[in-house]
Amino acid sequence: MDFGLSEQHRRVRETAARVAREVVAPRAAAVDREGVYPQDYFEAFRDAGLLGLAFPPEAGGAGAGSLGLALAIEEVAKYDSSAGLLLLTTRLATAGIAMAGTPEQQDRYVRGVAEGRLRGCFALTEPGAGSDAANIATTATRDGDGFVLNGTKLWAGQATVADFAMVVAKTDPAAGARGVSAFLVDLPNPGFRVVRELPKMGVLGVPVVELDLRDCRVPAAALLGEENQGFRLVMRHLNVVRPLVAARGVGLAAGATQYALAYAKQRRTFGRPLIEHQAIAFKLAELAMEVEAARLLTYRAAWLVDQGGSDRDIAHHLSIAKATASEVAVRASEQALQILGGYGYLKDYATERYYRDAKQLTIVEGTSEIHRLIISRALDDGLLDWGYDVEAAGGLPDAECGARSAERGMGAVAGAE
Numbered sequence: 001m002d003f004g005l006s007e008q009h010r011r012v013r014e015t016a017a018r019v020a021r022e023v024v025a026p027r028a029a030a031v032d033r034e035g036v037y038p039q040d041y042f043e044a045f046r047d048a049g050l051l052g053l054a055f056p057p058e059a060g061g062a063g064a065g066s067l068g069l070a071l072a073i074e075e076v077a078k079y080d081s082s083a084g085l086l087l088l089t090t091r092l093a094t095a096g097i098a099m100a101g102t103p104e105q106q107d108r109y110v111r112g113v114a115e116g117r118l119r120g121c122f123a124l125t126e127p128g129a130g131s132d133a134a135n136i137a138t139t140a141t142r143d144g145d146g147f148v149l150n151g152t153k154l155w156a157g158q159a160t161v162a163d164f165a166m167v168v169a170k171t172d173p174a175a176g177a178r179g180v181s182a183f184l185v186d187l188p189n190p191g192f193r194v195v196r197e198l199p200k201m202g203v204l205g206v207p208v209v210e211l212d213l214r215d216c217r218v219p220a221a222a223l224l225g226e227e228n229q230g231f232r233l234v235m236r237h238l239n240v241v242r243p244l245v246a247a248r249g250v251g252l253a254a255g256a257t258q259y260a261l262a263y264a265k266q267r268r269t270f271g272r273p274l275i276e277h278q279a280i281a282f283k284l285a286e287l288a289m290e291v292e293a294a295r296l297l298t299y300r301a302a303w304l305v306d307q308g309g310s311d312r313d314i315a316h317h318l319s320i321a322k323a324t325a326s327e328v329a330v331r332a333s334e335q336a337l338q339i340l341g342g343y344g345y346l347k348d349y350a351t352e353r354y355y356r357d358a359k360q361l362t363i364v365e366g367t368s369e370i371h372r373l374i375i376s377r378a379l380d381d382g383l384l385d386w387g388y389d390v391e392a393a394g395g396l397p398d399a400e401c402g403a404r405s406a407e408r409g410m411g412a413v414a415g416a417e
């Protein structure tokens, strides 16, 4: 076991940390206040080579894998969750293409994103279907040698600046999950309209929108993977993105904790610094424990994706990382705000923004409840096995409660006489 980072990953982290300090940190408050897509972040990430981190060199990337991208996302998300999301969209727009795209699709979209020439968005969720993704109502009907898409999508992040969209639709509406396909829609397209930006609570630098797809025509070459096989592809796509959402959580939690720690050393109450009051010191210690645990889970999840293990074998580990890190981010932002007292509640300081930004993390890429569903099913299926031998531990009580006591000559079941 080796907990050290490779030379390449150390360099990625250093580069991302520099961009985070020099470009993101000084702008984060203004990006939140103005709610405008931070083009300067995008250009700085492109110039520093961060947009292609996850992709192999033959696709125009740096070959640093999911772990490399997770490290960079963590660094920039320490100062601004919008920056973490912006970097994450490089993978959110392309993970499925990297898995199932034709050589032409890979060359156009993956290379385009890696080189910073294209931006993409991912449109799965609808007003009537989020967690229950197989229930989407958007249709894609064959028309000549192409398809026509119709429906409404909600939430597609960064669609306002996107050059293409991965849109998920039903090609066989009667077949449920077996009738789902994915399409790559080049933008602009006259049938693809941004209806409005959704007025959300945080992460205000990256807009999310409602989309109206009306007779949106795409050529046959827009189909991603096989027709009607899109549901599995989308689930695999989401799996790849989960460690990256976790990295946003680790970054935000670490940033909030360090901000609060610095304040706790400076602020004096009752004659001493806050950090010397045990109630505050222990809060910070607990946050440190949680951040470190979430970080290890996140790195392992990204590493597992890079090892290319089967989805059945790794999905629950990705869920554990994503659910843990996102919930740690929520707790850390809440506690950091508390440690700043009244100042924490002011828009003048970062903690108020961290608090609003954190909550999104427990909803996107599978809510905390859906991840508990995945983890509990893995437990039930024996996929999370820590090598415990129940028989060696004396076995379980059986339906004939008390039989064991009788065998041992301890008489009948207590209370039965």
Ligand SMILES: Cc1cc2nc3c(=O)[nH]c(=O)nc-3n(C[C@H](O)[C@H](O)[C@H](O)COP(=O)(O)OP(=O)(O)OC[C@H]3O[C@@H](n4cnc5c(N)ncnc54)[C@H](O)[C@@H]3O)c2cc1C
Binding pocket: 122, 123, 124, 125, 128, 129, 130, 131, 132, 154, 155, 156, 157, 200, 203, 208, 360, 363, 364, 365, 366, 367, 368, 369, 370, 373
């Ligand atoms: C800021 C933001 C950005 C987003 N970006 C994108 C994007 O780029 N592209 C995209 O396609 N989508 C995006 N989403 C949508 C996001 O993926 C969905 O909001 C999420 O999947 C949950 O779906 P829902 O909102 O429809 O909630 P629902 O699925 O309706 O769930 C409502 C509540 O019920 C719970 N629940 C649902 N089913 C179960 C169950 N079986 N057991 C227990 N609890 C359950 C959920 O956990 C949740 O608490 C974004 C969302 C947000 C907030």
